Amino acid sequence: MKGKILISSPSLLSDMIFYKSIILIVDETDEGHTGFILNRPGGLFLIKNKNNSFGKKYEFNFGGPVSEHTFYIIRNHNLYNESLIVDENLYWGNDVQLIIDLVEDGKIDLEDVLFFQGYSGWETEQLNDEIESNSWIVIDKLDKNIFDLRNKNSWNKIINELDNKYKIWSNSPDDISLN
Numbered sequence: 001m002k003g004k005i006l007i008s009s010p011s012l013l014s015d016m017i018f019y020k021s022i023i024l025i026v027d028e029t030d031e032g033h034t035g036f037i038l039n040r041p042g043g044l045f046l047i048k049n050k051n052n053s054f055g056k057k058y059e060f061n062f063g064g065p066v067s068e069h070t071f072y073i074i075r076n077h078n079l080y081n082e083s084l085i086v087d088e089n090l091y092w093g094n095d096v097q098l099i100i101d102l103v104e105d106g107k108i109d110l111e112d113v114l115f116f117q118g119y120s121g122w123e124t125e126q127l128n129d130e131i132e133s134n135s136w137i138v139i140d141k142l143d144k145n146i147f148d149l150r151n152k153n154s155w156n157k158i159i160n161e162l163d164n165k166y167k168i169w170s171n172s173p174d175d176i177s178l179n
Contacts, residue, residue: 002028003087003125005146006035007158017065017137020155023120024146025032026074026092028086032123034068036063036074036092036116038149058100058110061150064120071096074146077108090146111147137162 004137006023008015018037026033042062063072074092083091096115122130130136148154 001025001033001138003090005139005141007135007155007162009134011133011135019053022149022158023064024074024086026086030124032121033127035120036072036114037061037120038114038146039152039154040150041150042117057114060115060117063116063118066119066121068118070094070118072119074114075097075099075108075118076112076147100176114147114150121140140141 002025006025008023010019012018012021020136022038023035024038025033038061040062042060045057045059054068056130058072072092072094073096074086074090074091077091082094085091089160090165099108099113099115103113127136131138138155144158149158
């Protein structure tokens, strides 16, 4: 599962955490799976201000309901030894300060980094059961760059590109009771 994308299916309409979510699975162990919700802005941000000049805004996505007091990053460069590889040229870790310092020093581009608060996690059989019950649509590779999926409307676009049976859901409101 590592490196695969989970797209929440319309069967998760009542799940307020994973409804209309796109998750990148970044790790797989004997105990389970770890992933980050790519398209859920977290509302938490940091503005780093050096030398009293206008600073950069670092927005943190809501990565999931597990370990919400821990912060993580996904980036397309291996910048330090503690990085874990997800896929070719895609890494994750939790040295947020190092990444912010590298952005501030102009060594990496902010557009090549995603910041997360918390993560999504499943025991191995738990995720397998959810996939079997059609809660998740599993995609091996997307034609899109994962950094372009930060937008909240990314789920609608992807679901619209999938099988015709999902198209009706692509324009559904966030609150399905308004439909």
